[in-house]
Amino acid sequence: MRDETLLSDNWGRLTRYDFDFRRHDGRTERQAREVYDRGDGAVILLYNVARKTVVLTRQFRLPVHVVGEDPELIEACAGLLDRQDPEAAIRREAEEETGYRVGAVEKLWTVFMTPGSVTEQLHFFIAPYEAEMKVSAGGGEEAEGEEIEVLEPTLERALRMIGSGEIRDAKTIMLLQHLALAGIMED
Ligand SMILES: Nc1nc2c(ncn2[C@@H]2O[C@H](COP(=O)(O)OP(=O)(O)O[C@H]3O[C@H](CO)[C@@H](O)[C@H](O)[C@@H]3O)[C@@H](O)[C@H]2O)c(=O)[nH]1
Numbered sequence: 001m002r003d004e005t006l007l008s009d010n011w012g013r014l015t016r017y018d019f020d021f022r023r024h025d026g027r028t029e030r031q032a033r034e035v036y037d038r039g040d041g042a043v044i045l046l047y048n049v050a051r052k053t054v055v056l057t058r059q060f061r062l063p064v065h066v067v068g069e070d071p072e073l074i075e076a077c078a079g080l081l082d083r084q085d086p087e088a089a090i091r092r093e094a095e096e097e098t099g100y101r102v103g104a105v106e107k108l109w110t111v112f113m114t115p116g117s118v119t120e121q122l123h124f125f126i127a128p129y130e131a132e133m134k135v136s137a138g139g140g141e142e143a144e145g146e147e148i149e150v151l152e153p154t155l156e157r158a159l160r161m162i163g164s165g166e167i168r169d170a171k172t173i174m175l176l177q178h179l180a181l182a183g184i185m186e187d
């Protein structure tokens with residue numbers, strides 16, 4: 001690493017790195033890349049085998065609006081870790097956003113969503129849910145500006161919403177396809 005320049009340190013931290021990159025042929029070239037660190041996150045897809053439904057959220061996403069697309073994004077429930085371990089964080093987030101207090105959760109993967117510029121690692125979970133687990137309306141933290149609508153489509157309908165372009169969030173598509181591929185709704 002040759003140089004590290006803090007460009008912005010506000011909600012997240014944007015840093016420019018100047019470094020020497022060694023190519024496979026042995027040549028070294030100087031490169032510069034900007035890296036955005038806004039912490040790690042977790043995401044969970046709740047599913048009900050008897051009703052064949054999943055729990056999704058719909059909320060306004062400014063970056064989507066800024067590029068001129070429909071900003072009401074449909075997503076699996078997700079949140080930043082806020083210094084908690086991933087499982088504790090996703091349980092808190094599931095209850096805040098969807099109103100469901102889940103039991104056992106299953107960890108799937110920890111992946112980079114945007115490795116070209118964002119440091120974030122996202123921890124993926126799934127969990128079964130039942131109507132009795134509903135403890136509040138959900139909707140997110142109003143004080144933090146969140147306004148989250150809770151949707152409960154069937155998995156079949158949600159998979160069709162990927163094809164139609166109604167679902168355009170990568171983590172959500174990964175989780176819906178995992179449920180389908182693993183045959184989790186089939187028993
Ligand atoms: N002041 C301020 N607040 C912010 C900013 N960005 C986010 N927030 C606040 O931080 C909270 C983030 O909500 P979470 O539910 O914890 O996170 P999320 O935005 O749903 O993020 C999840 O999805 C992302 C997108 O897929 C993931 O990148 C992330 O890891 C996480 O899983 C919200 O209250 C939001 O208002 C910002 O730039 N400034």
Ligand SMILES: [Mg+2]
Nearest residue numbers: 077078079097
């Ligand atoms: Mg969230």
